[in-house]
Amino acid sequence: HVQLVESGGNVVQPGGSLRLSCSVSGYSNISSAYCMGWFRQAPGEEREGVATILRLGRTSYTDSVKGRFTISKDNAKNLLYLEMNSLKSEDTAMYYCAAANSGFCYYERLQPHYWGQGTQVTVS
Numbered sequence: 001h002v003q004l005v006e007s008g009g010n011v012v013q014p015g016g017s018l019r020l021s022c023s024v025s026g027y028s029n030i031s032s033a034y035c036m037g038w039f040r041q042a043p044g045e046e047r048e049g050v051a052t053i054l055r056l057g058r059t060s061y062t063d064s065v066k067g068r069f070t071i072s073k074d075n076a077k078n079l080l081y082l083e084m085n086s087l088k089s090e091d092t093a094m095y096y097c098a099a100a101n102s103g104f105c106y107y108e109r110l111q112p113h114y115w116g117q118g119t120q121v122t123v124s
Contacts, residue, residue, distance in 0.1 A: 012087055024078045038071060041096070
């Protein structure tokens, strides 16, 4: 049974930085997860894919975060990260960690099999 638990959300000023973490259990190791990603949902908006990372490390990002956000994973700690820099008010959203066992590992097309509960990021 795969479980994803996010942490690290906070209130931050524009231009600031945050690092989100996602603790992953249920896989033998996070490195065995086919694809992992971060999604976000702002109030009144649809959930959108932000970034994905394939098992062997290939990444994808939505255009609005390219150059500012970095997705990575620590196989030894079974943690997925989202490093967020130069934060803008439009980055305010609930951020969700997700994992998929198959399909397209691309921010626009990932259809996760597992979701975390979310962590709130507010840029104000």
